[in-house]
Structure formats: structure tokens, C-alpha cells
Amino acid sequence: MATEHKITATSRTDEGKGASRRLRHAGQVPAIIYGGGAEPQSIQLEHEKTWLASQNEWFYSSILSLDVDGKAEQVLLRDMQRHPYRQQIMHLDFQRVRAGEKIRVSVPLHFLNEDASPAGKAADVVVSHEHNEVEVSCLPKDLPEYLEVDLGELSLGDTVHLSEIKLPAGVEIPELKLGKEHDVAIVVARHGRVEEEPAAEEGELDADVPATKVSDDDEDTGDSAAAEGEEGTGEDK
Numbered sequence: 001m002a003t004e005h006k007i008t009a010t011s012r013t014d015e016g017k018g019a020s021r022r023l024r025h026a027g028q029v030p031a032i033i034y035g036g037g038a039e040p041q042s043i044q045l046e047h048e049k050t051w052l053a054s055q056n057e058w059f060y061s062s063i064l065s066l067d068v069d070g071k072a073e074q075v076l077l078r079d080m081q082r083h084p085y086r087q088q089i090m091h092l093d094f095q096r097v098r099a100g101e102k103i104r105v106s107v108p109l110h111f112l113n114e115d116a117s118p119a120g121k122a123a124d125v126v127v128s129h130e131h132n133e134v135e136v137s138c139l140p141k142d143l144p145e146y147l148e149v150d151l152g153e154l155s156l157g158d159t160v161h162l163s164e165i166k167l168p169a170g171v172e173i174p175e176l177k178l179g180k181e182h183d184v185a186i187v188v189a190r191h192g193r194v195e196e197e198p199a200a201e202e203g204e205l206d207a208d209v210p211a212t213k214v215s216d217d218d219e220d221t222g223d224s225a226a227a228e229g230e231e232g233t234g235e236d237k
Helices: 017-025 047-054 174-178 216-236
Strands: 005-011 028-034 041-046 064-068 071-082 089-096 103-112 125-129 133-138 147-150 159-161 185-191
Touching (some): 017 028, 028 047, 041 047, 047 089
Parallel strands (some): 005 064, 028 089, 103 147
Antiparallel strands (some): 071 089, 103 133
């Protein structure tokens, strides 16, 4: 059974951009609850506590017990607006859920035993996670916080598809009902790129030639340069 996650909120009556700005300045997050056969309700939450909750995976994929003025409602987070560069939540949308109605939620994938697998142990193999979450359909009571994918037997050339995910009872992946072409890869083990050693430069090929093997022309050039340097020094004096 999934862990119950409680979030506390209070109702609010003032709405509009100005009211939302005042709430944010006061350390609150404006939010709304909708759906479930009831009227939308404007609420506010403490920003610090909400921010801490938002750092957890469950905040985005689990049913939350939202306590509004002492009355608990079962909701899902459907939208979060963040400030473009501050660590600030600007607005939240919650959707009510009903016990007897199926919901669609994207849940995270947890990949297990990858490092212990043949592919994970090989230095020249790259294991790519093509998807880190998947949308499931189920009743609220059956919603998993995450789905596990065991990669313990993964070897070079293996591909794990969507249909290979083990699902709890009452949970299905709607994408698989659309046809075989929707049974996409979620993990692929392929050869990594092996960088070739750069070809030796022409100058590097002559590196073993002794320094004394200098042409007469080069010596003359060096002597002339030295002489010109001496003459120049004398003029400066």
C-alpha cells in the first residue's frame, strides 16, 4: 500500500494577479483545486514546506492528502509554475480524485541492479535509459509511487521494452493498447564509442632526428639573425 502524503493548505477568497503577488511576498503559494464533481476552490500553502515537499519524487506522482481548513481531499498535482530563476513556486494546480474512477498518472521508473549486470560491468558498453517515467492507468487505490525495472541480466545488445515492465495488480499502461509500434524501448545496452588514437603529425615523425642534423642553410639563417641582433643592440646604445 502506498504511503500517505499529507499537505496542509488554507482556503482563500481574494483572487487575481495582485492578490497572488501579495501571497508570494508573504511566503505563501497560491493554488487551486478542481475536478471531482465539485466547484474549483482557491487555496494557499506555506512556501517553505511546499518547496521541501516538491524536492521529493512522490510529490509529482502520488495521491496527496490535501488538508484544507481541516477537511482532507485526495488530489493529484497536475501543474506547477516555477519562477524562471529563483527557487520559488509561483502556482500549483491540484485535481481531485474519486475512489471509483480510473486516473492516468506518469510514474517514475527505478532501475535496479544495473551496475551488477554484464552490461554494467563492461567498460565498453553504454546503458541508455530511453525513458525515466511511464504513464499508467488505474484506480487511485492501486497507484504505485514508482515502477521497478530489474536490469540484473542486461547484456550487450539487449533492449528492454515497455511491455517488459512488471505491473502491480490493477495497473496498466495505456500506450501498449495502441499497437506493437508503441512498445518502445526504455533501456538499451550498446557499444560505447572507442576513440581512435590520432595519427602522428609529420613533425612528430622527425622527433628522433638529432638536433645536430641541421642544414647549412638553417645555420646560415641563424648566424645572420644573431648578427642582426648584435647590430641592432649597438644602434640602441
